Amino acid sequence: MHLYNVMENIEQHIEALIFASEQSIRMKEMMYCLQAAFEQDFTEDDIKQHLENIGAKYQSPALAIELVKIGNGYLFLTKKTYHGIINQLQLQQSKKKLSQSAIETLAIIAYKQPVTKLDIEQIRGVSSDYSVQKLLEKELIIISGKAETVGKPILYATSPLFMDYFGINNMNELPQIKDFTDTAISIGTEQE
Secondary structure (H helix, E strand, O other): OOHHHHHHOHHHHHHHHHHHOOOOEEHHHHHHHHHHHHOOOOOHHHHHHHHHHHHHHOOOOOOOEEEEEEOOEEEEEEOHHHHHHHHHHHHHOHHHOOOHHHHHHHHHHHHHOOEEHHHHHHHHOOOOHHHHHHHHHOOOEEEEEEOOOOOOOEEEEEOHHHHHHHOOOOHHHOOOHHHHHOHHHOOOOOOO
């Protein structure tokens, strides 16, 4: 491909990479793909400038999606204005939602990671085999190694997809325990 043609539409190539990626795509991944495809070096500054241009383009009110940085990568997401209609779609696809037991299991893994299945079951008080298996299938958790205890049980941790799924950039954005125990945010009136 001629160099002029590459530089002329590099932003469209970056857009295509972001759009085609199932998860947020990191700058290094974009650089690798562009360099492999066009046999030309691209710097992070080059990519950053193009990402800024793409971000500005998608700020147009005529477009329903926007470029968002999540988990050190970039992803196209629906603008908040359209969350209502997307909620309707999600209701239609509710069979793909997480069960209450899967949510409980995922919360334990997120806050205690890396954690063994025995630890999860001791906290929940019930078997978590099915929930752990479903979370692995949905790629929300990963096997992060083996514990150095008797029997060397498998350790579980959240996956990169976990942050995309919940729309957070890092684990520090998870609600803290104090957020759940603060009486200033209680619902209803206190009985005397």
